[in-house]
Structures are given as C-alpha cells and as structure tokens.
Amino acid sequence: MASCAPSEDSDQLPIQTCTAVTDDMYSYTERDEFTSEVNKVEIKNIPRFCGYAQLKLFFNRYKLTPIKIKIVRSRPKESFAFATFQTSEEKQLAIERVNGEVLKGQKLILKPARPRTDPIYMKPPPISADQPLPVPSKEEQTDSMLRAVTPLWDVSYQEQLKRKLTEVKKSLNKIQQQLITSAACNTQYCPLSDIIASPIILGYRNKSEFTCGTYLDGRRCLGFRLGAYKEGSWTVAPPHGCIHIPKDVLRLVEICNQFILNSKLEVFDPRNHSGNWKQITVRSNQAQEHMVIIQIHTQGLSREQVREECDNLCQHLYSTARPELRISSVYYQLCESMSIGGRSGEMELLRGDTKLSEKLLGVQFSISPNAFFQVNTQAAELLYDVILQNVPSGEHTVLLDLCCGAGTIGLCLASHVDKVIGIEISQEAIEDAKDNAKQNNIVNTEFICGAVEHKLDLLDEIYINTKQVIAVLDPPRAGVPSSVIRTLRKAKNVKRLIYLACSVSKASQNLVDICRPASTRMTGQPFRPARGIPVDLFPHTLHCELVLCYDHIV
Numbered sequence: 127m128a129s130c131a132p133s134e135d136s137d138q139l140p141i142q143t144c145t146a147v148t149d150d151m152y153s154y155t156e157r158d159e160f161t162s163e164v165n166k167v168e169i170k171n172i173p174r175f176c177g178y179a180q181l182k183l184f185f186n187r188y189k190l191t192p193i194k195i196k197i198v199r200s201r202p203k204e205s206f207a208f209a210t211f212q213t214s215e216e217k218q219l220a221i222e223r224v225n226g227e228v229l230k231g232q233k234l235i236l237k238p239a240r241p242r243t244d245p246i247y248m249k250p251p252p253i254s255a256d257q258p259l260p261v262p263s264k265e266e267q268t269d270s271m272l273r274a275v276t277p278l279w280d281v282s283y284q285e286q287l288k289r290k291l292t293e294v295k296k297s298l299n300k301i302q303q304q305l306i307t308s309a310a311c312n313t314q315y316c317p318l319s320d321i322i323a324s325p326i327i328l329g330y331r332n333k334s335e336f337t338c339g340t341y342l343d344g345r346r347c348l349g350f351r352l353g354a355y356k357e358g359s360w361t362v363a364p365p366h367g368c369i370h371i372p373k374d375v376l377r378l379v380e381i382c383n384q385f386i387l388n389s390k391l392e393v394f395d396p397r398n399h400s401g402n403w404k405q406i407t408v409r410s411n412q413a414q415e416h417m418v419i420i421q422i423h424t425q426g427l428s429r430e431q432v433r434e435e436c437d438n439l440c441q442h443l444y445s446t447a448r449p450e451l452r453i454s455s456v457y458y459q460l461c462e463s464m465s466i467g468g469r470s471g472e473m474e475l476l477r478g479d480t481k482l483s484e485k486l487l488g489v490q491f492s493i494s495p496n497a498f499f500q501v502n503t504q505a506a507e508l509l510y511d512v513i514l515q516n517v518p519s520g521e522h523t524v525l526l527d528l529c530c531g532a533g534t535i536g537l538c539l540a541s542h543v544d545k546v547i548g549i550e551i552s553q554e555a556i557e558d559a560k561d562n563a564k565q566n567n568i569v570n571t572e573f574i575c576g577a578v579e580h581k582l583d584l585l586d587e588i589y590i591n592t593k594q595v596i597a598v599l600d601p602p603r604a605g606v607p608s609s610v611i612r613t614l615r616k617a618k619n620v621k622r623l624i625y626l627a628c629s630v631s632k633a634s635q636n637l638v639d640i641c642r643p644a645s646t647r648m649t650g651q652p653f654r655p656a657r658g659i660p661v662d663l664f665p666h667t668l669h670c671e672l673v674l675c676y677d678h679i680v
Contacts, residue, residue: 163241165217169207170237172197173230179608180229181207188223190216208239267342270352271363276370276666283327287662290670291321294660297630301637315637316655316674322512324505327665329372331501332410332484336379337362338386338393338403346393348383348406360396370666374451375408378416378443382406385442391435394423401425402432404461409493411484412503416451418443419473419495420458432460440476455479457495486510487538489566497558498531505663509671510538512659513624516675517596519543526597526620528578529606533559533571535598540568544593548573549581579609595619600626605636608648615640615650623653623676630672640676651679 172181178195185192194210211217217238225236272279278286298315305315324330339362341347349364365371365379386393392401407419420436436458447453455478460471473495481492484499487507493499500506513535517525519542527536530548532555540546540563548571550556556575563571574581597620599606605627614620623640627633641652653676662670 163210165211165214166239166241167209167211167217167220167236168239169209169224170235171232172205172207172234173232174205176205176230181209184229185209185220185224188220188227190220190223192220267352267361267363268367271350271365272367274352275350275365275368277668279369279666281666283323283665286665287321287323290662290668291318291660293668294318294321294630294658294670294672297634298658301630301634304634304638305642316658319657319659321660321662321670322508324502324662324665325508326502326504328369329375330504330665331370331372331375332412332499332503333501334365334371334375334408336365336382336406336408338401338405340393340395346383346387346403348379348386372410372414374414374416375410377451378408378418378447378453379406381443381446382418382439384446385439389435389439391422391427402427402435407495409482409495409499411482411493413483414452415454415482417454417478417482417493417495418456420456420476421461422458423461429460433458436476444477453478454482459495486534489534489537489562489568491532491534491537491562492558492565493532494554494558496552496554498555499534500663502663502665505661506534509626509661509663509673510535512661512673513598513626514539514542516622516624516657516673517542517598518594518622522593524593524595526595528582528597528599528610529601530559530573531555531600533562533573535600536571537562537566537568539598540570543596544570546571549578550575551577579607579613582610582613593619594621596622596624598624598626601633601636603629603632605633608635608639611636611639612649615644615648615652618651618678618680621678621680623678625674625676627672627674628669637674653678 169181176197178197181195181197182192190211192209193212195207197205197207199205209220211220221236221238224234227234278289281289295318298318302315336348337351338346338348339351339360341363342361347362347364349362350368352361352363364383365376368376386403389403391403394401394404402423402425404423405421407421409417409419420439422432422436424432440456440458443453443456456476457473458476459473481494484491484493484503486503487510491499500509517523517539521544523543525536525539525543525546527533527546527548530536530550531552533546533548536546536548537559548556548559550559550573553575556573559571559573563569563573595617597614599610599614614623625633625636625640627637630637639648641655642648643652644650656675656677658675659673660670661673664670
C-alpha cells in the first residue's frame with residue numbers, strides 16, 4: 127500500500143496527498159468537455175536526440191496534426207513521448223499510419239495511452255475500521271493555506287532576498303552548463319547584480335483570485351486552496367493572515383463570503399462538477415479603488431436566473447462595503463467549461479466604470495478586467511526603470527515591445543525612443559494599448575495584434591533592417607517559440623535584447639537559444655549575455671523577475 131505521508135519537500139496536509147484511488151479516477155474522460163487525456167497516444171522507441179519540432183514534422187508528413195506533444199526522458203538512452211489529437215478518429219489514424227515507421231533509424235511503437243488519474247479522486251485509505259482520519263486544526267489548515275500561497279511568509283525579508291538570489295544563480299549555472307561546450311559564454315552565464323528589493327512587502331498585490339469552495343467542515347468558503355488541484359486538493363480556507371493581500375480586499379472577500387454562505391446557489395465542486403459559484407477576482411489600484419469580477423457557472427440555470435443572483439451579490443457589495451470601501455465596478459462572467467481553468471465567456475458589467483485607472487512612471491493606464499498588469503505596482507516601477515536604464519535613447523532607435531499586453535513597457539519608455547512597436551496576441555489587450563496611448567497623447571507608438579512568431583517576420587524589412595532596434599521580450603512563464611529567437615538573431619539591426627524572465631528554469635530553452643552559436647537549427651548571429659538584474663515583485667513567494675540584457679554579436 128502506498129504511504130499517505132507527504133513528501134519531505136511538501137507543505138501540504140496528508141489528508142489529500144495519498145495515492146489510493148476510487149473507481150471514479152477516470153470519470154472526467156467521459157464528460158462533454160474536451161480533455162487532452164482522451165485522444166492520447168504513447169510513442170515508444172523515439173530517437174535519443176529527437177525534439178518536439180522533429181516529432182511534430184514527422185506526424186505532419188503523414189497528414190496528422192497533434193495538438194500537444196510531450197517528450198519524456200526517463201533514462202539517458204531511453205525516451206518516449208505522448209501525442210494528443212483533436213478527435214478519436216485522428217488518434218486511430220496516427221496509430222495506423224505511424225506505428226512501425228522509422229524515425230532516425232528507430233522503429234516507432236504507437237499505442238493508445240492510458241489517461242492520467244484525476245487527482246481529485248486520490249482518496250486516503252482508512253487507517254482502521256474504527257479510527258477516523260485525523261482532522262487538522264484551524265491553525266494547521268491556515269498554515270497549510272499560507273504555505274501554498276506565500277511559502278516564505280514567516281521568513282525575514284532580507285533572508286527571502288538572499289534565497290531568491292541564490293536560486294537565480296543556480297538556475298543560470300544550469301543554463302551555463304549547456305553552453306560550456308559551445309564556448310558561447312565564459313565561466314558564468316552573465317554578471318549578476320544584487321537583487322532589487324520591493325519597496326512594499328505587505329498588501330502589495332493589486333490582483334487576487336479567490337476560489338469558491340468548501341472548508342474542511344463542509345461550510346461554503348471563499349479563499350485559497352490548501353494545496354494544488356494536481357495534488358488532489360479541493361478544500362478552501364479563508365484568506366485571513368495572507369500578508370500580501372491588501373486589508374480592503376480581505377474585507378471585500380468577507381462581504382462576498384457572507385452572501386455566498388446564504389445564497390440559493392451552491393459553490394462549484396470540482397469532484398463532481400456541480401455547483402455555480404466558481405471564483406471572485408478583485409483588482410485594485412493605489413487609490414484603493416476596487417474592481418470585482420464574479421465568475422459563475424450556469425449548471426442548467428437560465429442566464430436570467432444567474433444574472434439575478436449576481437445582481438443580488440452586486441447590490442450586497444455596494445450596500446455593505448460602502449462608504450468604507452471604494453468599489454469602482456462589478457463584473458460577472460459566465461463560465462462555459464466545468465473543468466478547472468476552463469474557458470469562460472465574455473465579461474459583463476453589472477455596475478460602475480468599465481476600467482480601473484492606475485499610474486505607472488507618470489503614465490496613466492486604464493485596465494480592463496482581463497488585461498495583464500504587474501501585480502506589484504510600486505515594484506513594477508523599479509522593474510521598468512531597470513529596463514529604461516538599459517535602453518539607449520536616440521532619434522533613430524526603435525523599441526520593439528514583444529508580448530506587450532496593454533503596452534505598459536512601451537508606453538512608459540516611449541518618450542526615450544524614436545518609435546515603439548508592440549506585438550501582442552490578445553486583441554483586447556491591443557485595444558487597451560491603443561487607448562492608453564491616446565489617453566496619454568503618446569503618438570510614436572504602433573500596436574499590432576498577432577502571435578509574435580508570425581508578426582515579427584512582417585516587420586523585418588519595414589523596421590528591423592532600417593533603424594537601430596532594441597527588443598524587449600516579456601514572454602509567458604515558459605518563454606516563446608524558438609522561431610521568435612531565430613528571427614531576432616537574424617535581425618542585424620537588433621542591437622540589444624532585454625528579456626524578462628519570471629521563471630529562469632522554465633524559460634531555459636530560450637536563454638540557451640539566444641546565445642548558442644549559429645547552427646542549422648538556430649540560424650542567425652547569437653547574442654552575448656551582458657548582465658542580469660533580479661527584481662523582487664513577489665515578496666513572501668519563491669519568485670522574482672530577472673531582467674537579462676544581451677548584446678548582439680554582428
């Protein structure tokens with residue numbers, strides 16, 4: 127029997143981290159919503175140095191288009207992979223067409239893959255017939271929640287900074303090891319500055335998402351999970367004691383929780399996908415104005431019924447919170463998928479202003495409900511100032527703001543360069559960027575909607591090869607496709623690249639590709655790492671931002 131004890135590095139309660147399962151462990155594959163676990167194949171005997179792109183091209187050769195590929199390196203000389211297809215028919219075609227085919231001298235073996243166990247059904251076995259499972263105390267529950275949300279909450283801030291700097295150094299050293307044989311760098315990846323501390327460490331978050339669920343005693347609760355869903359945790363604890371959340375926001379959560387406790391609608395239960403209330407998000411600005419976003423599932427109710435209950439919550443908020451708290455707007459959003467993290471519908475305004483206003487380095491921004499904005503405004507000003515210090519100003523300098531979001535970086539730096547060009551995949555974010563430029567009378571900007579890897583090539587002849595270009599890349603946590611790095615390497619007029627990494631380990635492939643020597647796979651001249659500057663935007667967590675500056679070798 128598997129042990130029910132947590133691992134040595136786990137901070138979660140043992141009540142929900144065991145490996146015994148019930149007959150429902152695959153029930154999620156029978157629901158109507160799409161899951162990548164249904165149409166998945168396992169690929170054995172893949173070549174040792176086969177990568178994602180090569181495997182995808184191999185499938186394309188047989189007129190197959192996998193929507194997801196994951197390669198697993200189990201041993202130094204043994205690898206296998208999983209590929210997911212959109213339909214069961216395409217999954218079957220993949221097995222028929224590719225099984226037994228040869229890739230780089232290796233005969234591939236394809237078979238249907240067993241879906242992963244739904245972690246929500248990882249039930250602990252009974253200790254004995256007459257001995258119930260231990261129930262954690264309130265103090266233990268609170269501590270578990272705090273460890274999940276702010277794992278360094280009880281560590282001095284100076285010690286937090288030391289630990290984060292150490293982790294950044296370790297991550298960069300691992301990347302450097304991949305480059306030693308290529309002589310792309312010297313003994314270290316790049317010179318590293320001391321970490322820049324956040325000017326505010328308490329109540330700094332301007333956006334928080336609170337889960338609607340149940341406490342260990344079964345009561346409805348609005349707060350944070352005691353652990354991750356993938357670890358089988360569904361219990362929610364109130365956010366009292368979370369020192370990174372403003373006190374006004376904690377008060378708003380209490381008010382919302384009062385309403386949900388007495389609501390005729392149930393909270394969402396991820397174990398059986400029942401219930402309505404899913405999440406409450408609060409966005410705030412430095413003027414202590416708050417935007418509240420209600421996420422709710424219809425579960426067979428009419429839109430009118432759901433809207434009525436959301437209206438009631440909105441009225442409760444305004445009547446209870448004011449004048450003590452300043453609520454700028456309340457939105458609600460119908461959830462279209464019952465899965466965790468599933469797609470949701472459009473935001474609908476119930477009351478108040480459509481956007482939240484915030485000022486950053488003297489530039490006024492209007493923030494829409496879905497817009498990305500750094501969660502620590504005061505520390506973000508330090509981050510953007512670091513970027514500015516590494517962007518040479520001049521009449522003939524173009525700032526290329528990649529993954530620009532609502533244009534915050536480009537607009538804050540626009541007065542220091544000749545032109546700003548922003549690229550972002552979200553149309554809503556692009557509209558926000560254009561509105562923010564107009565609101566601040568900034569006329570030297572252009573914002574383009576589309577995937578960076580597609581739009582960057584279109585700019586090649588127009589801008590990149592005509593002026594000195596400084597590229598700022600603020601990608602998702604896992605980085606950008608290799609095609610983006612290749613395009614930047616081939617652009618001779620991109621003199622400097624500034625890369626913002628919120629997870630060095632997850633963006634490691636980008637950080638290697640940026641400076642590895644030219645090859646058939648990675649064309650164009652590499653960049654040389656010049657310096658790294660860590661900036662702490664997330665006190666009491668394990669994370670920080672790392673600004674990496676590269677000079678182009680041309």
